[in-house]
Amino acid sequence: xxxxxxxxxxxxxxxxxxxxxxxxxxxxxxxxxxxxxxxxxxxxxxxxxxxxxxxxxxxxxxxxxxxxxxxxxxxxxxxxxxxxxxxxxxxxxxxxxxxxxxxxxxxxxxxxxxxxxxxxxxxxxxxxxxxxxxxxxxxxxxxxxxxxxxxxxxxxxxxxxxxxxxxxxxxxxxxxxxxxxxxxxxxxxxxxxxxxxxxxxxxxxxxxxxxxxxxxxxxxxxxxxxxxxxxxxxxxxxxxxxxxxxxxxxxxxxxxxxxxxxxxxxxxxxxxxxxxxxxxxxxxxxxxxxxxxxxxxxxxxxxxxxxxxxxxxxxxxxxxxxxxxxxxxxxxxxxxxxxxxxxxxxxxxxxxxxxxxxxxxxxxxxxxxxxxxxxxxxxxxxxxxxxxxxxxxxx
Amino acid sequence: xxxxxxxxxxxxxxxxxxxxxxxxxxxxxxxxxxxxxxxxxxxxxxxxxxxxxxxxxxxxxxxxxxxxxxxxxxxxxxxxxxxxxxxxxxxxxxxxxxxxxxxxxxxxxxxxxxxxxxxxxxxxxxxxxxxxxxxxxxxxxxxxxxxxxxxxxxxxxxxxxxxxxxxxxxxxxxxxxxxxxxxxxxxxxxxxxxxxxxxxxxxxxxxxxxxxxxxxxxxxxxxxxxxxxxxxxxxxxxxxxxxxxxxxxxxxxxxxxxxxxxxxxxxxxxxxxxxxxxxxxxxxxxxxxxxxxxxxxxxxxxxxxxxxxxxxxxxxxxxxxxxxxxxxxxxxxxxxxxxxxxxxxxxxxxxxxxxxxxxxxxxxxxxxxxxxxxxxxxxxxxxxxxxxxxxxxxx
Numbered sequence: 001x002x003x004x005x006x007x008x009x010x011x012x013x014x015x016x017x018x019x020x021x022x023x024x025x026x027x028x029x030x031x032x033x034x035x036x037x038x039x040x041x042x043x044x045x046x047x048x049x050x051x052x053x054x055x056x057x058x059x060x061x062x063x064x065x066x067x068x069x070x071x072x073x074x075x076x077x078x079x080x081x082x083x084x085x086x087x088x089x090x091x092x093x094x095x096x097x098x099x100x101x102x103x104x105x106x107x108x109x110x111x112x113x114x115x116x117x118x119x120x121x122x123x124x125x126x127x128x129x130x131x132x133x134x135x136x137x138x139x140x141x142x143x144x145x146x147x148x149x150x151x152x153x154x155x156x157x158x159x160x161x162x163x164x165x166x167x168x169x170x171x172x173x174x175x176x177x178x179x180x181x182x183x184x185x186x187x188x189x190x191x192x193x194x195x196x197x198x199x200x201x202x203x204x205x206x207x208x209x210x211x212x213x214x215x216x217x218x219x220x221x222x223x224x225x226x227x228x229x230x231x232x233x234x235x236x237x238x239x240x241x242x243x244x245x246x247x248x249x250x251x252x253x254x255x256x257x258x259x260x261x262x263x264x265x266x267x268x269x270x271x272x273x274x275x276x277x278x279x280x281x282x283x284x285x286x287x288x289x290x291x292x293x294x295x296x297x298x299x300x301x302x303x304x305x306x307x308x309x310x311x312x313x314x315x316x317x318x319x320x321x322x323x324x325x326x327x328x329x330x331x332x333x334x335x336x337x338x339x340x341x342x343x344x345x346x347x348x349x350x351x352x353x354x355x356x357x358x359x360x361x362x363x364x365x366x367x368x369x370x371x372x373x374x375x376x377x378x379x380x381x382x383x384x385x386x387x388x389x390x391x392x393x394x395x
Numbered sequence: 396x397x398x399x400x401x402x403x404x405x406x407x408x409x410x411x412x413x414x415x416x417x418x419x420x421x422x423x424x425x426x427x428x429x430x431x432x433x434x435x436x437x438x439x440x441x442x443x444x445x446x447x448x449x450x451x452x453x454x455x456x457x458x459x460x461x462x463x464x465x466x467x468x469x470x471x472x473x474x475x476x477x478x479x480x481x482x483x484x485x486x487x488x489x490x491x492x493x494x495x496x497x498x499x500x501x502x503x504x505x506x507x508x509x510x511x512x513x514x515x516x517x518x519x520x521x522x523x524x525x526x527x528x529x530x531x532x533x534x535x536x537x538x539x540x541x542x543x544x545x546x547x548x549x550x551x552x553x554x555x556x557x558x559x560x561x562x563x564x565x566x567x568x569x570x571x572x573x574x575x576x577x578x579x580x581x582x583x584x585x586x587x588x589x590x591x592x593x594x595x596x597x598x599x600x601x602x603x604x605x606x607x608x609x610x611x612x613x614x615x616x617x618x619x620x621x622x623x624x625x626x627x628x629x630x631x632x633x634x635x636x637x638x639x640x641x642x643x644x645x646x647x648x649x650x651x652x653x654x655x656x657x658x659x660x661x662x663x664x665x666x667x668x669x670x671x672x673x674x675x676x677x678x679x680x681x682x683x684x685x686x687x688x689x690x691x692x693x694x695x696x697x698x699x700x701x702x703x704x705x706x707x708x709x710x711x712x713x714x715x716x717x718x719x720x721x722x723x724x725x726x727x728x729x730x731x732x733x734x735x736x737x738x739x740x741x742x743x744x745x746x747x748x749x750x751x752x753x754x755x756x757x758x759x760x761x762x763x764x765x766x767x768x769x770x771x772x773x774x775x776x777x778x779x780x781x782x783x784x785x786x787x788x789x790x
Contacts, residue, residue, distance in 0.1 A: 001410075001640075001641060001644045001645070001648075002410065003409060003410025003411060003413065004407075004409050004410060005406060005407065005408050005409070006406070006407045006409070007404070007405065007406035007407065008403065009402065009404050010402065011400060011401070011402035012399075012400065012401045012402065012660075013400050014398060014399050014400070014401070014660070014661070015396075015397065015398025015399060016398060018398065214641070215640075215641035215644065215645070217624045217627065217628065217645050218620070218621060218624045218645050218648055218649050218652070221620030221621065221623060221624050222617055222620050222621070224620065225613070225616030225617050225619065225620045226613060226616065226617070228616060229612045229613045229616050232612065233612065245396075245610075246396060246609070246610030249396045249610065249661070250396070250610070250612050250613050253396075253613055253660065253661065254613050257613070257657075262657070265407075265409070265648065266409065266644070266648065
């Protein structure tokens with residue numbers, strides 16, 4: 001087990017009707033003696049409005065004496081140009097807080113705006129790792145799509161259309177001060193987005209699970225337990241349980257745990273699959289979860305011999321594969337195959353062709369993915385490895 | 396799943412040599428422009444000194460320009476009169492921070508001192524739930540006994556010799572701002588104390604595990620995984636692995652996770668066994684872990700029919716008991732029996748007579764335990780139930 005530090009300061013407010021607490025929660029965060037309390041209310045402007053959620057949020061803000069400027073239009077793979085619009089509003093209106101209502105895209109966009117509002121210079125520099133933020137506006141979230149784990153994570157991923165580049169900016173300052181998680185808000189989430197979210201949170205756990213670090217038994221157990229819970233409850237949702245509170249709640253809480261930092265204490269995660277997918281998302285605007293459902297099985301097949309027993313354990317503990325004591329590699333491969341079947345069963349693509357990806361651009365993606373150098377920690381991957389994995393995903 | 400709030404603000408600093416960071420960590424917490432930085436250094440004065448740990452701590456404090464007043468003499472089941480001495484020192488010397496070096500006793504004592512230093516009136520009132528603290532000095536810890544989980548919990552349990560009463564005072568203000576966990580510091584912990592700690596952390600998980608709340612699958616899985624990890628690594632330590640870093644590390648991190656609040660998100664824990672043990676500890680000065688090893692199996696046998704399948708699941712998932720599909724109650728009982736065997740294998744008592752408890756005082760303990768009313772949530776227990784459980788523990 002590696003030395004580590006762990007602290008997660010996000011206050012999780014979980015359960016039915018909790019969105020109605022948002023005004024009082026923000027009041028608690030803002031300085032006491034402000035003559036005007038004014039925040040950025042950031043969301044898609046689509047389903048958040050149609051569902052009546054934004055009306056309830058505004059009512060709660062009003063009751064708490066909080067004014068807001070509404071800034072809508074967030075899209076999946078949130079755009080840097082849109083972030084800059086938000087930054088301008090936040091600066092011009094002297095806003096004190098950013099509230100994101102939505103999924104990972106709205107939250108990541110809010111994090112970038114919060115950083116841009118109080119850090120001068122070119123905001124993209126922080127995504128290019130040329131500089132690091134030293135302050136940020138406080139952020140709160142009302143989550144509607146369990147997926148990215150951004151509701152209590154340090155991550156913020158934005159796509160700059162000029163490249164296009166999809167880049168992450170990581171800082172403890174990105175952690176929301178509070179996140180409101182009401183599983184009822186996810187009842188109306190389309191099944192495709194539900195599936196993308198489920199794949200994303202599973203990938204967050206698997207990125208951590210596949211490590212060369214030995215003696216990380218507690219986190220192994222926690223990862224496996226979380227994965228089993230996600231799979232079991234995903235099956236309930238996809239068998240007509242769209243409005244099954246219990247199943248939606250397990251998925252929603254698991255999505256936060258998957259990416260709040262707990263599951264990589266004492267170990268070093270891999271993150272090559274995320275990098276490989278970022279190129280897919282950036283070039284083809286593919287949903288992040290869908291890209292991961294394609295990349296992860298290929299990455300696993302490519303790296304399986306690094307530590308066959310770890311893959312066999314994964315197969316046995318997460319997908320109930322028997323036979324690892326006779327032939328670990330066979331069991332490991334069976335685990336990958338069952339994982340693909342699970343992804344397929346919730347409507348995810350598992351090959352590049354399922355998502356109509358133009359295979360001729362594989363060399364370009366392989367080149368782009370090593371922008372900051374080799375990727376991955378479980379096994380370091382260079383351009384050639386990346387190309388080989390994209391090709392495996394094309395088979 | 397119940398609505399819940401969860402936030403754990405303690406920064407965990409885990410791994411080898413981390414105690415040498417203590418000075419710089421405290422500096423980070425204290426106000427920047429203090430002309431004098433002065434803290435209470437609170438520990439047993441025994442093994443903490445002999446091991447050389449306190450010397451290293453003092454060196455780190457000195458390097459960070461921090462002065463200290465040393466206050467030693469903490470004992471297991473820390474005494475209220477001793478806490479009051481600490482409070483007087485903290486007030487007289489205008490101390491700004493309390494650093495506990497030791498196990499749960501030192502940490503709980505530090506929490507009580509930190510509360511007493513800045514809250515007026517009779518400090519015991521807070522333990523009698525007559526008043527609730529609204530502020531506290533910041534606390535940091537260097538943990539040497541993985542057990543109580545006090546290093547990142549809201550709990551503080553103190554024994555008032557006048558009763559004697561053993562009472563808890565719970566507040567988010569009790570959470571340490573940082574806790575340093577170096578598994579190497581536990582190499583020299585006597586096996587009896589190691590076993591008491593292991594039992595205590597298992598009990599913390601089981602108090603949460605046995606709940607009437609349905610649909611808490613994620614936390615069920617996390618609880619079971621943590622219990623398996625503790626048992627597996629306890630066996631390593633008790634098979635000559637006292638200096639096995641990996642095993643000590645798993646136990647140490649599990650002890651913190653067991654009681655940091657994560658494992659009861661969405662559910663209501665029971666806590667009757669803790670209450671039943673507090674009377675044992677208060678009257679007979681029995682180590683908390685040893686008392687729990689006696690009480691928990693008796694409590695389980697007494698309440699098994701409340702939800703036999705939950706006990707059968709516990710038996711299957713934690714102790715590998717087969718047969719739950721034929722006869723759940725038999726499997727559940729087999730699980731309790733295996734748990735007792737495990738406790739015995741690490742040198743714990745499992746019956747009152749193993750700890751030389753005077754059985755004639757059972758009625759008195761049963762009366763005392765309901766001081767605040769019926770105990771437990773899984774099943775509400777009155778005086779008669781409590782007596783029946785103590786009698787089961789006597790068999």
